[in-house]
Amino acid sequence: xxxxxxxxxxxxSLPGLHAQVAKPTLHEALMAARADRAGDPGVAGAFHxxxxxxxxxxxxxxQGHILGQVAALKxxxxxxxxxxxxxxxxxxxxxxxVIGLLRSQGLGAEVVSRGEIETALRVGYAGGDIMFTSSSKxxxxxxxxIQLGSVLNVDSLDELGLVQAEARRQKKxxxxxxxxxxxxxxxxxxQINTGIAESKFGLHLQGGIAFKAYEKALTMPEIRIxxxxxxxxxxxxxxxxYLLTARKMLGLVKDLKDKLGIKLGFVDLGGGLGIPYQDGQxxxxxxxxxxxxxxxxxxxxxxxxxxxxxxLEPGRFFVGGSGFLVIRVNTVKExxxxxxxxxxxxxxxxxxPAMYQAYHRVRVIGKxxxxxxxxxxxxxxxxxxxxxxxxxxxxxxxxxxLVILDAGAYGFSMASEYNARPLPAxxxxxxxxxxxxRKRGRISELFRNTTTAPATRK
Ligand SMILES: *Cc1c(COP(=O)(O)O)cnc(C)c1O
Numbered sequence: 001x002x003x004x005x006x007x008x009x010x011x012x013s014l015p016g017l018h019a020q021v022a023k024p025t026l027h028e029a030l031m032a033a034r035a036d037r038a039g040d041p042g043v044a045g046a047f048h049x050x051x052x053x054x055x056x057x058x059x060x061x062x063q064g065h066i067l068g069q070v071a072a073l074k075x076x077x078x079x080x081x082x083x084x085x086x087x088x089x090x091x092x093x094x095x096x097x098v099i100g101l102l103r104s105q106g107l108g109a110e111v112v113s114r115g116e117i118e119t120a121l122r123v124g125y126a127g128g129d130i131m132f133t134s135s136s137k138x139x140x141x142x143x144x145x146i147q148l149g150s151v152l153n154v155d156s157l158d159e160l161g162l163v164q165a166e167a168r169r170q171k172k173x174x175x176x177x178x179x180x181x182x183x184x185x186x187x188x189x190x191q192i193n194t195g196i197a198e199s200k201f202g203l204h205l206q207g208g209i210a211f212k213a214y215e216k217a218l219t220m221p222e223i224r225i226x227x228x229x230x231x232x233x234x235x236x237x238x239x240x241x242y243l244l245t246a247r248k249m250l251g252l253v254k255d256l257k258d259k260l261g262i263k264l265g266f267v268d269l270g271g272g273l274g275i276p277y278q279d280g281q282x283x284x285x286x287x288x289x290x291x292x293x294x295x296x297x298x299x300x301x302x303x304x305x306x307x308x309x310x311x312l313e314p315g316r317f318f319v320g321g322s323g324f325l326v327i328r329v330n331t332v333k334e335x336x337x338x339x340x341x342x343x344x345x346x347x348x349x350x351x352x353p354a355m356y357q358a359y360h361r362v363r364v365i366g367k368x369x370x371x372x373x374x375x376x377x378x379x380x381x382x383x384x385x386x387x388x389x390x391x392x393x394x395x396x397x398x399x400x401x402l403v404i405l406d407a408g409a410y411g412f413s414m415a416s417e418y419n420a421r422p423l424p425a426x427x428x429x430x431x432x433x434x435x436x437x438r439k440r441g442r443i444s445e446l447f448r449n450t451t452t453a454p455a456t457r458k
Contacts, residue, residue, distance in 0.1 A: 056344055077310075088108070088315065178202075183196065202230065236274050325411060367400065368394050
């Protein structure tokens with residue numbers, strides 16, 4: 001065997017290098033991009049195949065990642081909490097294929113609007129599997145949720161009155177929980193910090209407001225009290241906020257039983273589990289959370305004298321890391337202060353950087369050399385449309401592909417047609433198989449439901 005043949009054989013026998021030589025599956029290519037090997041020719045080939053076949057900007061989700069996240073949460077919690085129910089918060093990613101995948105894993109549906117209720121039904125959920133949370137529900141939404149037998153997560157005394165009236169009209173009992181504002185700060189970004197006292201969400205524990213709501217509901221024959229709910233925020237990376245919240249919620253559970261004789265079916269501690277958005281970022285794992293929560297839960301349950309079912313309802317945790325946003329470089333511009341890489345996506349495609357100053361890793365496909373400090377600038381006509389700021393990345397040029405990592409949650413679901421740009425396509429990858437789970441929007445769709453006719457007087 002020649003030296004060259006020998007070294008090739010050696011190369012092929014090393015698993016780490018294998019992907020560089022052989023053609024990786026789409027799943028392997030996505031994982032390689034995550035592991036900062038987007039420069040590998042094989043990996044680049046996979047991304048170019050996707051971009052050429054389906055266009056850019058393009059959302060690509062990895063099915064294996066989503067299933068892995070579900071398994072991780074279940075294996076952390078199921079052994080420690082005998083009464084457990086996990087729901088998926090649809091708003092993180094509302095694609096029916098994604099929701100269907102999570103439903104196939106036995107997860108319930110946590111929804112925030114009539115549209116999400118109908119989406120859940122379309123995917124196969126029964127009305128009774130649905131939990132409807134919103135701080136501002138309209139009459140139509142309340143009507144539909146009661147009709148379907150969903151749990152209405154009631155956010156105010158005012159809403160309780162509306163739910164009672166509608167249930168009476170339908171001659172049905174409405175299943176409810178109250179969303180509790182526990183007054184806990186889990187140390188996350190302000191815009192997604194929902195359980196602090198000044199937030200718009202929930203009935204405050206403070207001042208006995210939540211307790212009084214249960215007292216009121218108990219007098220209403222049209223209302224069936226099923227649980228208590230809270231959701232203290234999103235992208236939470238430490239356990240302490242959850243532990244404090246659990247203590248407070250279980251204190252309420254005890255109070256409700258001791259003083260009002262109410263036994264709750266469930267206590268929902270919300271979603272919010274954070275994911276790593278940066279290389280090397282350490283975040284709380286489901287195992288960390290389950291382990292820390294177990295003694296707090298056991299103690300609270302013992303004090304209350306019974307055990308409600310623990311409900312959890314993450315969104316981002318299941319789908320965030322599964323998503324890869326593939327975009328193309330239009331132009332590169334050097335200015336006296338900065339170098340801008342102008343791409344074919346913007347905050348209409350991925351809102352999080354502009355809205356929350358969120359950090360998403362960016363990889364340059366097929367390039368490893370000549371690092372330069374750049375801003376990745378969107379194609380929306382707004383100064384704030386920067387997808388990534390001050391990043392040291394291999395030099396990119398017109399036509400190159402970039403991939404934005406961890407775009408599976410609050411990515412497409414927040415996308416808009418602002419600047420008259422049609423919505424991107426979404427793909428699901430399973431190994432080397434790929435399915436279009438949402439076709440790319442069309443220019444003609446920009447005009448749907450519109451007319452150019454004037455308002456003429458009769
Ligand atoms: C958004 C939301 C969730 C999911 O939050 P994540 O941070 O994505 O886990 C869960 N519950 C409620 C009430 C929400 O509004």
